[in-house]
Amino acid sequence: MAALAYLYNTKQRTFVQLKSHIMSLTEKISADLIKAMKAKDKVSLEAIRAAKTAFVLARSEKGAGSILTSDEELKIIQKLVKQRRESAVIYKEQNRMDLYEKEVVEADVLEKYLPAKMTDEELTIVVREIIERLGAKTAAEMGKVMGVASKELAGKADGRDISVKVKELLS
Numbered sequence: 001m002a003a004l005a006y007l008y009n010t011k012q013r014t015f016v017q018l019k020s021h022i023m024s025l026t027e028k029i030s031a032d033l034i035k036a037m038k039a040k041d042k043v044s045l046e047a048i049r050a051a052k053t054a055f056v057l058a059r060s061e062k063g064a065g066s067i068l069t070s071d072e073e074l075k076i077i078q079k080l081v082k083q084r085r086e087s088a089v090i091y092k093e094q095n096r097m098d099l100y101e102k103e104v105v106e107a108d109v110l111e112k113y114l115p116a117k118m119t120d121e122e123l124t125i126v127v128r129e130i131i132e133r134l135g136a137k138t139a140a141e142m143g144k145v146m147g148v149a150s151k152e153l154a155g156k157a158d159g160r161d162i163s164v165k166v167k168e169l170l171s
Contacts, residue, residue: 025073047106068158
């Protein structure tokens with residue numbers, strides 16, 4: 001969905017309409033919040049409200065009038081998904097299926113805002129390229145590889161999966 005965006009031209013003192021405007025994650029979540037309200041989708045509504053609240057808290061921590069970068073927005077969503085997945089595991093262990101299902105559904109709702117996860121083959125290729133670029137040969141250099149891999153693959157692969165793959169390729 002493209003929203004209209006305008007830029008103020010100071011020389012001509014006019015507003016110029018921008019051709020296209022890519023919605024930030026914050027804008028997308030706000031729009032989806034309204035859709036969920038209209039559809040009376042309680043589960044989605046609860047998950048999206050949690051994300052919006054997390055964004056507002058993160059902005060207020062940074063200071064008045066601050067804007068979150070797309071990386072910060074992704075990290076917040078990843079954190080919320082991870083919290084829900086971990087809670088779901090605990091609820092399942094305690095045989096609380098009602099809460100387990102709620103957490104899983106909320107995690108699924110939030111996960112649609114994350115970029116697609118890499119497949120195992122794609123992850124292997126990228127990690128192998130990073131190892132070759134850094135010239136790492138032994139498991140002792142795993143920290144160096146993990147630092148670069150974590151930055152490059154942020155949001156695209158889980159840190160645990162990256163770690164396993166780096167260990168596998170360096171041993």
